[in-house]
Amino acid sequence: MQQSIQEYMKTIGQQARAASQLLSAASTKSKNDALQTIHDALITHKADILTANQADMEKGRASQLDAALLDRLELTEARFNGMLEGLKDVIALKDPIGEITDLAYRPTGIQLGKMRVPLGVVGMIYESRPNVTLEAASLALKSGNAIILRGGSEALASNQALAHVIQQALNAVNFPAAAVQVIETADRAAVGELITLTEYVDVIIPRGGKGLIQRITNEARIPVIKHLDGNCHIFVEAQADIAKALPVILNAKTHRYGVCNAMETLLVDQAIAEDFLPQVKAIYAEKQIELRGCAETVRILGSDIVPATEDDWYTEYLGPILAVKVVQDMDEAIHHINHYGSHHTDAILTENFTLAHSFLARVDSSSVVINASTRFADGFEYGLGAEIGISTDKIHARGPVGLEGLTSQKWIVFGHGEIRQ
Amino acid sequence: MQQSIQEYMKTIGQQARAASQLLSAASTKSKNDALQTIHDALITHKADILTANQADMEKGRASQLDAALLDRLELTEARFNGMLEGLKDVIALKDPIGEITDLAYRPTGIQLGKMRVPLGVVGMIYESRPNVTLEAASLALKSGNAIILRGGSEALASNQALAHVIQQALNAVNFPAAAVQVIETADRAAVGELITLTEYVDVIIPRGGKGLIQRITNEARIPVIKHLDGNCHIFVEAQADIAKALPVILNAKTHRYGVCNAMETLLVDQAIAEDFLPQVKAIYAEKQIELRGCAETVRILGSDIVPATEDDWYTEYLGPILAVKVVQDMDEAIHHINHYGSHHTDAILTENFTLAHSFLARVDSSSVVINASTRFADGFEYGLGAEIGISTDKIHARGPVGLEGLTSQKWIVFGHGEIRQ
Secondary structure (H helix, E strand, O other): OOOOHHHHHHHHHHHHHHHHHHHOOOOHHHHHHHHHHHHHHHHHOHHHHHHHHHHHHHHHHHOOOOHHHHHHHOOOHHHHHHHHHHHHHHHHOOOOOOOEEEEEEOOOOOEEEEEEEEOOEEEEEOOOOHHHHHHHHHHHHHOOOEEEEEOOHHHHHHHHHHHHHHHHHHHHOOOOHHHEEEOOOOOOHHHHHHOOOOOOOOEEEEOOOHHHHHHHHHHOOOOEOOOOOOOEEEEEOOOOOHHHHHHHHHHHHHOOOOOOOOEEEEEEEHHHHHHHHHHHHHHHHHOOOEEEEOHHHHHHHOOOOEEOOHHHHHOOOOOOEEEEEEEOOHHHHHHHHHHHOOOOEEEEEOOOHHHHHHHHHHOOOOEEEEEEOHHHOOOOOOOOOOOOEEEOOOOOOOEEEOHHHHEEEEEEEEEEEEOOO | OOOOHHHHHHHHHHHHHHHHHHHOOOOHHHHHHHHHHHHHHHHHOHHHHHHHHHHHHHHHHHOOOOHHHHHHHOOOHHHHHHHHHHHHHHHHOOOOOOOEEEEEEOOOOOEEEEEEEEOOEEEEEOOOOHHHHHHHHHHHHHOOOEEEEEOOHHHHHHHHHHHHHHHHHHHHOOOOHHHEEEOOOOOOHHHHHHOOOOOOOOEEEEOOOHHHHHHHHHHOOOOEOOOOOOOEEEEEOOOOOHHHHHHHHHHHHHOOOOOOOOEEEEEEEHHHHHHHHHHHHHHHHHOOOEEEEOHHHHHHHOOOOEEOOHHHHHOOOOOOEEEEEEEOOHHHHHHHHHHHOOOOEEEEEOOOHHHHHHHHHHOOOOEEEEEEOHHHOOOOOOOOOOOOEEEOOOOOOOEEEOHHHHEEEEEEEEEEEEOOO
């Protein structure tokens, strides 16, 4: 590359900003037409994209990437079709932009309300999953934002091929091609530049390992919607309905292991521990889940249970391991969750109305669940249509982030010549 | 101080976090009782507070602070009473915490909704105005947040006296005193520590000069709700009603000069410039406003008009100066506003429905106004009850920030034993 990374990224940023100004005023129909044109172009150019992906795969195999990474990298026939279906889903979503709410008269005579508008330019940093490229691009377009995409370097050819098709389609419908840009260098310095382009980028959404996200949060000069870990809890309270509780805790731990909304620690009220824990042991034994218990759990279940260390309470296992703790009461459970948890998704199982509502108010997590599995906490289950990430922050967007997380509201005033007294 | 600044600030942060966990579940009644107790204690201890303020004033005069700063620093009788009234207003505000919205069934059987919750711990950095101490503390308490206050060092004795009374009152009603803490050192390093206490502080709200705010934004590791400048525009479109337009532009420039929602640049459609600009000149001449015009403005109004430079379009005068530019059409006006403006508050004056709505959608500012003065853009005029700041950011809070800006929404799920399929 002739230019410096700094110049290259500044150009990308300027082009994105200019594109976002055009996009912000685009009508719903024109945005949907653009997305449909992209959809059709992807079908037409499917072979090119799959060829580019195969090049990435060969390079990946040659450099001995691990099997899990290669799996995420591959655009199979099924994944390609899944991408197209996801795009149709985004077309079908309600356009959030332009929505005016709370329009009401003030005593001064002005009419005051709020209007939903795009954030502007989104910078997305993610792992080597080419399907995320299309997902993120389509959500950004639908919400009137320009997007700058920085996928894993292993997926560069795939992402370039996708961006090429997207940009051609945007050109065909007179949309600015720079609305969707892929950073076309594997140089890691590009990320450092992207997260400090305060003038041209409005929000950074990182996806990936904890180390990467922490680094981005530390170095970014732009607001970050981030997702750190999902250390989720279920507290089985003394008045829980055990017949409901057993399927729920089984589902929350074993439905899928590598997901952020899986349960990692089970908290059990001491009043029911003697009866309940042996049933817990039995259902997990069938699934070969390793239990790591507090001293009381070990006393009840026997010495074949691994004693939990302080570290276990902090750990997101993402695998067939579950920490188990007996607590004195709900207060201790809530204290444990707020202290050791990651403020992602935490649940209580109880039939007691007052305790359920108190748990709801006091647990400081992006999703608080009563009498259901933690596994429901995601964008599709919540009906957001699609999800650009799950935020463990409290500012701006919390929990699953869909289209609305890519928007903001401005104040609007309709007047009739009013002046301030 | 025996401890290092780092240890001192960490302790403050830990105490604030612990207090915030208790506060977040406090009932509306108990929060209002606490605020009323503070109100009464302020009346009882008025003399102590005013004595402390006089000590600050004497120190300020001795170190030759400028008159404007001394004015802001002084707690006069009227200001003290104003503080008390403001506190009563906050008591009367609706409690945003615990509000549940959008609770609806999903096809899976779970009932999904959102619950409004406190952010947690607010770090407030502000200029030497002791009345802000009480205002910020009361808004934080009402919204269930703990607050760490760092006022200008010139106001330290006043702020300590206020915090002492507030903390005593909190103790009296069994609220954690650490819910409201004043940083009791003039050491500037305390600010650097405060804005990087990622574990204990959830949001930073700075108020003050642009330099300070820029520094905080650059160095903070915590989300910042910031207010940079207010370079506000009014565009008088060709179909404006001139009889309405003249009072509005006079009000927007001359109602108060030192405020962020005053108009700083007037944009005039070329189609009406020849007729309209002489009237503009006449109304501002009476108020001795200096006009700085583009070449066309100077041509029309004569050579006694100061030619505007490129810098003028960027400038927030905060004084009796107004930049004036003739534009070809609304497109040029919008481009000028989005390019030179500060995304604070911008207005169009027109009777044309389609142009008005297009301006509304395309101007990227926290308040967009049709046919009214820009001066309406503040928390009191918008009915927020009180205002902790005005945000020029797009993330989280935009425009005037009241109680709601100190809250966030978490997802809540009511289930009946549902598991994910």
